[in-house]
Amino acid sequence: MPAPARATRQAPVVGIVAPTIVARPIPFGARRKRETAAYAARHYGVATYRLTDPRVIVEHYTGTRTFAEAYGMFAPDIPDPELHELPGLCSHFVVDRDGTIYGLVPVSYMCRHTVGLNYTAIGVENVGTTDAQILGDRRQLEASLRLTRWLRCRFGVRLRDVIGHNESLGSAYHRERVASVRRQTHDDWKRADMRVYRAKLRALGGC
Secondary structure (H helix, E strand, O other), X not given: OXXXXXXXXXXXXXXXXXXXXXXXXXXXXHHHHHHHHHHHHHHHOOOOOEOOOOOEEEEEEOOOOXXXXXXXXXXXXXXXXXXXXXXXXXXXXXXXXXXXXXEOOOOOEOOOOOOOOOOOEEEEEEOOOOHXXXXXXXXXXXXXXXXXXXXXXXXXXXXXHEEEHHHHHHOOOOOOOOHHHOOOOOOOOOHXXXXXXXXXXXXXXXO
């Protein structure tokens, strides 16, 4: 069973008030850390499970209807169904349909969410099955934007480096040592929808 939920509030960063984040950590023990370091060595040439100085924030949708289903996808440390690698897939945050923000993994740990960018990217998953669904859900979208703005300001991520998963191959930070997956990406958050998202993020103001 997952650990009991508890609400936490991070310290404000350069005047930006952090959103409330409900901690629902997935298991990320010694074995998963070793697997993450081995994955990072294979794919990025850095043998560490640590995420230091993140430069990119990647928006995703979960492909699920509920947070519980998303949690059930990320918690098990099993080979992923697409690339069949370890560690299991994960994301740092999940934004639920009601606007609740869940923290699954510390931002100091590397998560497997975007091929070519995991070594430098924070993953934000939004519960849902299409970009349009999330863009049309006021509570969820507002929460997602608040979280992303705070992360962007906390780590100094440029607006143009807040990207959708589908934009991953065009990122200046994309790097991948394994040739067979070098062009791998997903359909979630295409450029046209991320233009809308980034415009709304810009409208919230700078840091």
